[in-house]
Structures are given as structure tokens and as C-alpha cells.
Amino acid sequence: xxxxxxxxxxxxxxxxxxxxxxxxxxxxxxxxxxxxxxxxxxxxxxxxxxxxxxxxxxxxxxxxxxxxxxxxxxxxxxxxxxxxxxxxxxxxxxxxxxxxxxxxxxxxxxxxxxxxxxxxxxxxxxxxxxxxxxxxxxxxxxxxxxxxxxxxxxxxxx
Numbered sequence: 285x286x287x288x289x290x291x292x293x294x295x296x297x298x299x300x301x302x303x304x305x306x307x308x309x310x311x312x313x314x315x316x317x318x319x320x321x322x323x324x325x326x327x328x329x330x331x332x333x334x335x336x337x338x339x340x341x342x343x344x345x346x347x348x349x350x351x352x353x354x355x356x357x358x359x360x361x362x363x364x365x366x367x368x369x370x371x372x373x374x375x376x377x378x379x380x381x382x383x384x385x386x387x388x389x390x391x392x393x394x395x396x397x398x399x400x401x402x403x404x405x406x407x408x409x410x411x412x413x414x415x416x417x418x419x420x421x422x423x424x425x426x427x428x429x430x431x432x433x434x435x436x437x438x439x440x441x442x
Contacts, residue, residue: 287323288388291359295389300359306337313337314358316428322363325384326377329432330366336428337421338365341399342406351398360385368407369425371415378411379403 286294294300299320306315315337322330340353341361353361364382367373373381382403386396414422 285321285323285329286359288325288384291385291388292390295356295359300362313339314354316362323434324363325381327434329434330363331430331432332362332366333428333430336366336425338362338425342402351395356389356391357386357395357399359389360391364403366425366429368411368414369418369422370429370431371411372431375408375411379407 286299291300300316306313316332316334319331319333322332324330338361341351341357343351343353360382363385364378367378367381379400383396383400386399391399413419418426
């Protein structure tokens, strides 16, 4: 299971990232190569199944030389996007979780501040859409996601 304490090691080992991008009419995405389980800071377990797609960090191309979309930034973006698709938590909590995962992967304070500002400023539109009128992509991605308690996961796997 991936936690705030081992996420950087797991990322360096190749977890939480896709080998090849996936393209559709609306852009380039990453597809998760295998299923993962992530223990969130509140103790819940987020299961993300193989096949889930996300757009990494939504950074305009002009800013990407200074604020890359992928690499070290992928794990926190994956978790953030999954939680944005589910919309089962409050938006503020999801954005605080995003900061925690960025800190856990050693993202610099400058990068964290910009990315958090961008999500706070521009993410509300997507949050509201996913909550009230989800797109087909959102609906499809929800099929790859599950939230459960750590206790229920332990009962299943141990």
C-alpha cells in the first residue's frame, strides 16, 4: 500500500505512473499500468484500478518549462485527480490532501505554492462539473476508483 511515508520510494520504483501516454480528441492523458492502493491522510484507502486515466498536472504549455506536468509531480496529481473524479470529500479537504502528497514527494515550496494556487483558482469549475454533471470520461474513470476504510481493506487482504 502506498502511504505518505513511502510514496517517493514507490514512485522511484515505477509505481503510480504509466509507460505510454493515451491520446483522445481532448488531449494527452496517462493510463495507470496496474492497480494501486493509497492510504490517504484520513486513514481511508483509495483504490485506483489499472486503466484509470488522468492528465497529470493541468499546466498550460507556455508555463511547462517552469512548472512541468509530470515526473515528480505525477503521484500527487494522480491522487488529486482521482479524488476530484469521485467528489466524495469536500473540495477543500482534497486540495489539502494534494499539498500533503506534494510535500511527501519532495516538491519544492515554490512549486507547491503555484500548483495549490492554480487548483484553488481554476479547479472549482471542474469540481462542480464532476459533482453535478459529470462528463463521460469522469463517469468511466469512476469505475476504476473505490474508497474504503483501512480496516475493511485489512480484513480482505490479511
